[in-house]
Amino acid sequence: xxxxxxxxxxxxxxxxxxxxxxxxxxxxxxxxxxxxxxxxxxxxxxxxxxxxxxxxxxxxxxxxxxxxxxxxxxxxxxxxxxxxxxxxxxxxxxxxxxxxxxxxxxxxxxxxxxxxxxxxxxxxxxxxxxxxxxxxxxxxxxxxxxxxxxxxxxxxxxxxxxxxxxxxxxxxxxxxxxxxxxxxxxxxxxxxxxxxxxxxxxxxxxxxxxxxxxxxxxxxxxxxxxxxxxxxxxxxxxxxxxxxxxxxxxxxxxxxxxxxxxxxxxxxxxxxxxxxxxxxxxxxxxxxxxxxxxxxxxxxxxxxxxxxxxxxxxxxxxxxxxxxxxxxxxxxxxxxxxxxxxxxxxxxxxxxxxxxxxxxxxxxxxxxxxxxxxxxxxxxxxxxxxxxxxxxxxxxxxxxxxxxxxxxxxxxxxxxxxxxxxxxxxxxxxxxxxxxxxxxxxxxxxxxxxxxxxxxxxxxxxxxxxxxxxxxxxxxxxxxxxxxxxxxxxxxxxxxxxxxxxxxxxxxxxxxxxxxxxxxxxxxxxxxxxxxxxxxxxxxxxxxxxxxxxxxxxxxxxxxxxxxxxxxxxxxxxxxxxxxxxxxxxxxxxxxxxxxxxxxxxxxxxxxxxxxxxxxxxxxxxxxxxxxxxxxxxxxxxxxxxxxxxxxxxxxxxxxxxxxxxxxxxxxxxxxxxxxxxxxxxxxxxxxxxxxxxxxxxxxxxxxxxxxxxxxxxxxxxxxxxxxxxxxxxxxxxxxxxxxxxxxxxxxxxxxxxxxxxxxxxxxxxxxxxxxxxxxxxxxxxxxxxxxxxxxxxxxxxxxxxxxxxxxxxxxxxxxxxxxxxxxxxxxxx
Numbered sequence: 001x002x003x004x005x006x007x008x009x010x011x012x013x014x015x016x017x018x019x020x021x022x023x024x025x026x027x028x029x030x031x032x033x034x035x036x037x038x039x040x041x042x043x044x045x046x047x048x049x050x051x052x053x054x055x056x057x058x059x060x061x062x063x064x065x066x067x068x069x070x071x072x073x074x075x076x077x078x079x080x081x082x083x084x085x086x087x088x089x090x091x092x093x094x095x096x097x098x099x100x101x102x103x104x105x106x107x108x109x110x111x112x113x114x115x116x117x118x119x120x121x122x123x124x125x126x127x128x129x130x131x132x133x134x135x136x137x138x139x140x141x142x143x144x145x146x147x148x149x150x151x152x153x154x155x156x157x158x159x160x161x162x163x164x165x166x167x168x169x170x171x172x173x174x175x176x177x178x179x180x181x182x183x184x185x186x187x188x189x190x191x192x193x194x195x196x197x198x199x200x201x202x203x204x205x206x207x208x209x210x211x212x213x214x215x216x217x218x219x220x221x222x223x224x225x226x227x228x229x230x231x232x233x234x235x236x237x238x239x240x241x242x243x244x245x246x247x248x249x250x251x252x253x254x255x256x257x258x259x260x261x262x263x264x265x266x267x268x269x270x271x272x273x274x275x276x277x278x279x280x281x282x283x284x285x286x287x288x289x290x291x292x293x294x295x296x297x298x299x300x301x302x303x304x305x306x307x308x309x310x311x312x313x314x315x316x317x318x319x320x321x322x323x324x325x326x327x328x329x330x331x332x333x334x335x336x337x338x339x340x341x342x343x344x345x346x347x348x349x350x351x352x353x354x355x356x357x358x359x360x361x362x363x364x365x366x367x368x369x370x371x372x373x374x375x376x377x378x379x380x381x382x383x384x385x386x387x388x389x390x391x392x393x394x395x396x397x398x399x400x401x402x403x404x405x406x407x408x409x410x411x412x413x414x415x416x417x418x419x420x421x422x423x424x425x426x427x428x429x430x431x432x433x434x435x436x437x438x439x440x441x442x443x444x445x446x447x448x449x450x451x452x453x454x455x456x457x458x459x460x461x462x463x464x465x466x467x468x469x470x471x472x473x474x475x476x477x478x479x480x481x482x483x484x485x486x487x488x489x490x491x492x493x494x495x496x497x498x499x500x501x502x503x504x505x506x507x508x509x510x511x512x513x514x515x516x517x518x519x520x521x522x523x524x525x526x527x528x529x530x531x532x533x534x535x536x537x538x539x540x541x542x543x544x545x546x547x548x549x550x551x552x553x554x555x556x557x558x559x560x561x562x563x564x565x566x567x568x569x570x571x572x573x574x575x576x577x578x579x580x581x582x583x584x585x586x587x588x589x590x591x592x593x594x595x596x597x598x599x600x601x602x603x604x605x606x607x608x609x610x611x612x613x614x615x616x617x618x619x620x621x622x623x624x625x626x627x628x629x630x631x632x633x634x635x636x637x638x639x640x641x642x643x644x645x646x647x648x649x650x651x652x653x654x655x656x657x658x659x660x661x662x663x664x665x666x667x668x669x670x671x672x673x674x675x676x677x678x679x680x681x682x683x684x685x686x687x688x689x690x691x692x693x694x695x696x697x698x699x700x701x702x703x704x705x706x707x708x709x710x711x712x713x714x715x716x717x718x719x720x721x722x723x724x725x726x727x728x729x730x731x732x733x734x735x736x737x738x739x740x741x742x743x744x745x746x747x748x749x750x751x752x753x754x755x756x757x758x759x760x761x762x763x764x765x766x767x768x769x770x771x772x773x774x775x776x777x778x779x780x781x782x783x784x785x786x787x788x789x790x791x792x793x794x795x796x797x798x799x800x801x802x803x804x805x806x807x808x809x810x811x812x813x814x815x816x817x818x819x820x821x822x823x824x825x826x827x828x829x830x
Contacts, residue, residue, distance in 0.1 A: 012036065020054050030055035034064055043068055050075065059085055084110070091119050091130065112142045113151075120155060127152070128160045135168045145179055158190050166198070172205055180207035185215060192219035199224050223249045232261055239265050240272045247280050254284045259292055263300065270304050282312040289317060298329060307336040318346070327353035331372075332361055340369045347375035355380035363389050370398040374406060383410045387417035396427070403431055408438035416447030425456060432460050441473035445480070449507075454481050475499040480507050483515060493518045501525050505532070517541045526554045534565045543572035547586050555593030570602050574609050591626060600630050604638065628654050632661045639666045643673065655679060664688050677701045678709060685713040698726070708732040715739065720746040724755045733762040740771050749778040769795035777804050777812035785812055789819050805829065 016025065016033040025033060034055065037045050046065065049055045050072070057079035066073035070089065077085040083103075087110045090098045103110055112134055119127040131148050135141040141148075145168055152161035165183040169176050184207055187195035195216075198204070213228030222241045229235050235257075242250065254262050266284060269277040285297040294317060301309040310333035318330050327350050334342040347358065359382050362373040370390060377386035390399050399418075403411045411432070418428050432439060441464075448454050454477065461478045464471070475498035483489045483504070493504070493515060501523020508516035513536040520529035526549070533542035546558055546569070558569050578590055594602055628649055631638045639658065643666060651674030658667035664687040671680035677697070684694040691713055698706045711726030712735065720742045727739060736759045743752035756772040759765075769788075773795055776784045789797065801816035814829045 027056045027058045124157050124160045131164050174206050177206035180204040184212050188215040188219045196221050226253050236268050251283050278309050285313045286316045307333040311337045322352045324354045335365050343372040347372040383413040384417040387414045391421050408435045411439050412443035412447045419451050445477040470498050472500045476503045479504045539568040539572045543577035547577040550589035559597035643669050677703050678705045681706045681709045704730045721751045724751040733759040749775040766794045766796045769793040770800045773800050777809045
């Protein structure tokens with residue numbers, strides 16, 4: 001309290017200065033000195049004294065210094081062993097690890113609860129860190145987790161409490177179920193988004209799920225509530241809050257439900273807000289259609305008559321489905337929701353919908369755009385129905401568009417239906433002309449023909465012909481029109497090279513069968529012509545055609561015994577067709593056909609007509625042959641008449657055939673007619689066996705060959721004298737051996753002499769001369785023998801003499817032996 005003058009050092013400070021020079025101050029002195037220095041703000045002096053160990057450290061000194069320097073105060077506390085103060089200082093400095101290390105070093109157990117409370121007052125985050133360090137101490141946390149949590153919560157430090165609990169509850173142990181529930185509860189009440197994040201992390205599994213589910217629902221965390229509720233009523237109550245639920249999360253949640261519960265929830269959502277929840281339901285149906293069942297999903301949408309839902313749902317499923325009902329329902333839904341382009345696409349591309357059902361639906365729907373209906377009807381053959389619908393609904397431009405751009409090939413069906421609907425002809429004609437060459441003529445003609453309206457096509461067909469069309473169907477149709485109009489149809493049928501004879505002929509049959517015959521003849525339509533002429537008894541036309549055709553197969557068909565009209569045809573061939581013909585080839589083919597068909601009587605009838613009745617073929621060599629030969633085979637009674645009336649046939653050949661057929665008189669007549677006298681006499685001799693007629697014939701013809709044949713026959717019959725006479729008349733020496741033998745047997749040596757004299761004039765044979773001498777001897781004509789041997793001859797006189805001697809004709813033998821000077825034999829004969 002001693003006053004200090006200005007510029008002077010305070011006495012107490014001088015005092016302490018003196019003490020410091022002498023040594024270390026005690027605790028009281030150190031406290032007082034420090035107070036003076038602190039008041040003078042000379043902290044550096046304290047630092048120096050403490051470094052020189054001039055001051056004794058105490059807890060009070062530390063408290064004093066703490067007001068100006070925490071770090072220096074901590075050093076003082078440590079030196080003074082003021083352990084509680086050291087721990088508190090470390091805590092204030094947030095050096096919590098040093099607290100633990102220091103306490104362990106000095107063997108001190110601090111009041112952790114108090115310490116934590118102390119830190120909480122000034123540093124909540126530090127308190128969290130300290131609490132976490134305590135939780136990691138050896139031997140466990142010295143303070144119960146729940147107590148620590150309550151300390152935070154008492155000061156409404158929700159975030160700090162949460163941070164602490166999230167860290168210490170990481171092991172997710174069953175015994176921490178209460179704390180897991182607690183951390184979720186406090187956040188659901190105050191910070192729902194934190195609770196949501198915790199739940200999303202999935203780090204806890206032991207908390208009270210029903211309790212948390214309720215709190216999530218109250219907090220508006222509906223997805224979390226759904227994830228925790230296990231009863232359908234709870235789920236249905238929460239799930240309708242779709243305004244507060246992220247759609248994708250809701251879709252994912254449906255994946256956790258059973259099929260039945262999912263469908264119930266979907267139904268509730270549609271009940272509560274059909275339009276607002278439709279897209280979510282569609283997404284769920286798409287995502288889980290396999291689990292839920294496509295049919296069940298469809299039924300759900302249909303229950304609420306939600307075609308929009310059906311459209312979006314089936315749209316995703318359509319490409320993988322071949323179910324006709326699915327495709328139809330999609331088309332139906334698209335149509336009812338105004339998705340006309342999609343209806344058009346599916347009807348054009350899909351191959352699986354029920355065409356009939358779809359067609360009927362589209363007609364009932366009466367869409368402003370007819371293209372979907374056109375697709376269905378065009379692809380599946382409902383063109384008449386389509387045409388009727390478009391016409392009756394006054395959608396003519398679609399009819400034109402279909403025919404011109406979509407499918408000109410179906411124009412005939414369109415025209416046919418328009419005719420049925422009594423559409424004005426001008427529109428139909430315009431439609432046809434607009435397509436022109438793209439239009440298939442054949443079905444068009446067929447459609448008009450069925451309705452007897454072919455003339456409608458006249459302008460169109462004439463236009464095509466003028467452009468040079470050679471289409472057979474064009475000309476067929478034009479021909480039919482000409483036939484119906486009777487505009488010189490014969491000229492068309494015979495001169496037009498392009499029409500189909502069968503088609504036009506068939507068309508003519510009921511109108512004018514004769515025109516049908518003209519068409520069929522032009523195209524050589526054999527079967528058709530035969531049928532139409534049979535049916536209409538036009539056998540004269542048939543006969544002319546068959547004769548002109550000259551076809552073996554056709555003849556075989558019409559002359560078949562099973563043909564009930566054969567007789568009528570033959571009559572016309574015989575009476576008209578063949579007599580009219582000037583072609584040898586036609587006659588030949590006809591005759592051959594009759595022969596092949598084995599119709600001899602009819603053939604005779606035919607040949608008589610053209611051979612016997614003055615025709616171009618009456619002198620035909622082959623036909624005359626054929627007539628006689630056929631008569632020989634089929635009607636022998638006519639043969640003789642034919643022989644007498646005909647002249648230009650093959651006599652030798654026909655005569656031989658007659659012989660083979662045992663028609664001997666006819667054969668004789670043929671040979672005689674053709675001066676084949678040898679063949680004729682042979683017939684008399686060999687077949688008729690009349691030598692008398694043969695001799696008579698020989699006298700008539702006076703031919704050596706004929707007499708020769710007669711002679712041979714007489715010789716065979718033993719008429720030797722007659723035979724010799726005939727041989728002499730024939731001047732035939734060829735059979736001398738047979739004549740010699742026969743004469744000797746018949747003992748007609750006088751005739752033999754005459755014959756041999758004739759023979760000697762032709763041949764020089766020893767046999768002939770020898771036999772002549774013998775014959776002279778037998779007739780006792782010795783003078784002729786003497787004269788003969790004196791003439792040149794080639795007789796074997798020795799043999800003849802011996803033969804005469806042996807037969808006791810000694811006088812004759814003597815003449816021979818004497819002539820040849822065979823004295824020995826001569827002596828015997830004397």
